[in-house]
Amino acid sequence: MGRKTNVALTVGAASVAAWAASKVVVKPVPREGKKALAFEKPVILAHRGGLLEAPENTLAAFSKSAELGVHGYAVDIRLTKDEEIIVFHDEFADRTTDFSGRIADYTLSELKMADAGYRFEDTEGNYPYRGMNEEILSLRELIQKFPHMLIAINLKDSPDTYEGSLMPSKLWRLLEELGAEDCVAVTSPYDEQTDRFNLYAQNKVATGAGDNEVKKAYASLTSMLGHLYSPGADLFRVPEKLGVFSLGTENFINFLAQMNVPVYFEDVNDKDTFIKLLHAGAAGFITDRPTVAMEIVQENTGQ
Template sequence: MGRKTKVALTVGAAGVAAWAASKAVAKPIPRKGKIALDFKKPVVLAHRGGLSEAPEHTSVAFSKSAALGIHGFAIDIRLTKDEEIVVFHDEYLERTTDLSGRISDHTFNDLKKADAGYHFTDVAGHHPYRGTGETILSLQELLELYPHLFILINLKDSPDTYEGSLMPSKLWRLLEELGVEDCVAVTSIYDEQIDRFNLYAQNRVAIGAGDSEVKKAYASYTSKFGHLYNPKADFYRIPAKLGVFPLGLEGFMQFLNQLNIPVYFEGIEEKESCIKLLNAGASGFVTDHPTSIMETIQEYSD
C-alpha cells in the first residue's frame, strides 16, 4: 500500500470518526412553535393580494382574495419619505402606478394620490381598475382591515439604504402598538434585516429565513452534517429551486419539518406540482393565482 493511499485512508477514517462523534453529541434543537404559524391544513397566501387577478397590493386584490377563504397574504413593505410603512413591492413607482420616482422620495399623502391600478391588465388586455380609486395602502391600514388573517411581511428596503436602516425598528414599533405579534411573520432576502428586526422583537414574532440561511440549511442537509444545523428561522418561504439548489426535495422538507419549520413555496401554480410538494411535506403556498390554488388545496384536503 502506497504512502498516499495510507494518508487518504487515515483522513477518511478521521472524517468518519468526527461525523460519528458529532452525531453522538450534537442534537438539533427544533424551533419553538409560533402561534401565527399554527395551521392544521395547507396554507394559501395571496402574493401581494393575488397580483394576477387584481392590481397588486390594492384593496380590491386583498378583498377578492379574502372572499375566497384564503389564510392570509404575503406582502412587501417599503418606507416613505415621511417614514410611513407602505405596502408596495418595487422601489420605483412606474411599473404599477401613474406616478414616477422612488417610494422613499414621496410622502404617504403624495402616494395616496397615485392610481395604483393604472398598469394592471386582465386576460383580455383591458385596464378594468384604471381610474377606479385604487390607492397605495399603509401597512397599518391593511392590518386593521384584516385582523383575522395571517400576514407574511417581506422587508424590501436594503439594509444599506437609509430607509432600510430604519425599517426594522419602525416595523416592530407598529406591530407592538397594534398588538398583532401573533398574527404576522416577517422575512426578507437580506438576513441582516431579519436579524435587525429580531433584535427588537426578541422572538415574539415569527421570522423567516434569508437567502444565506436557506443556503446554509441546504448545505447542512446535503453534507450529512444536518444534525449540526441549528436554525435561526421559524419558517421558510422558498422557490422550488434557488439557483442550482433544488429546494423542493422531500428529504430537505422532512429535514426542516423535523426542526418544526414549516415550508411555504412560491412560484408554484400547476396543480400537479402543488400536490407533489404537499405530499413531500410542504406547508403551503405563496401564490399569484389564489383562485386556482385554493381549488387545488380544497381538493387535496377533501
C-alpha cells in the first residue's frame, strides 16, 4: 500500500470520525413557533383568493374562499405610485384589469377605477364578474376585512428595484399599525427581502424561506449533514419539485418538521397531488382551486 493511499485512508477516517463526533455534540435546535402558524393541519390557503374560481385578488374571490372554510390566503403585493401597498400579482396592470402600464405608474385611487374582473372567465367561457365593480384591494383592506385569516404575503419585487427597496419597511409599518403581526407570514423568493423585513419586525412576524434557504436545507438533508442545519425561516413555501429535486417527500417534510418548520406546497390543484402530499405529511397547501382542496382534505382527513 503506497504513501498516497495511506494518507487518503487517514483523511477519510478522520472525516468520518469528525462527522460522528458532530452528530453527538451538535443537536438541531427547533425553531420557536409563531402564533400565525399554529393551525391544525393541513392548512388550505387560497392562492390570490382562488384565481380559478373568481377574479384573482378581488373581494369576490376572497369572500367565496372564506365561505368554503379556508384557513387563509396567499397573496403577492405591489407598491403604487403614492406608495400604497396593494394585493396584486403582476408588475403590469393589464394582466388582470382593463388598465395598461405598470402598477407603479398609478395611485391607489386611480387603480380603484380599474375593472379587476376584466380578464376572468368561468369554465364555460362566460365573464360573470365583468362590470360588477370588482376593485383592486389594498393590503390594509384585506387584513381589515378578514382579520381571522392567515395571510401569506409574498414580496415579489427584487430588492434591487425602487419598489423592492421600500417594501420591507412599508409593510412592517402597516402590520404594526394594524396590530396584524400574528395573522400574517411574510415570504419572498429573495432571502434578502425577508432578512430586511425582519430587521424591522425583530422576529415578531413569521417569515418564509427564500430560494437560497430552500436549497440550503435540501443540500443539508441529502449530504448527511442535516444535524448541522439551523433553519433561517419559520415556514417553507415550496413547489413539489425544485428543478430535478423533489421536495414533496416524507424525508424532507419530516426533516423540517423536527425543527418546528411547516412546509406548505404551492401550485397544488389536482387531486392526485393533494393526496400524495397529504400522505407525505404536508402541513399546508396553496391552491388556485380552494373548492377542490377543501373537498379532498375533508375526504382524506375527516377535518
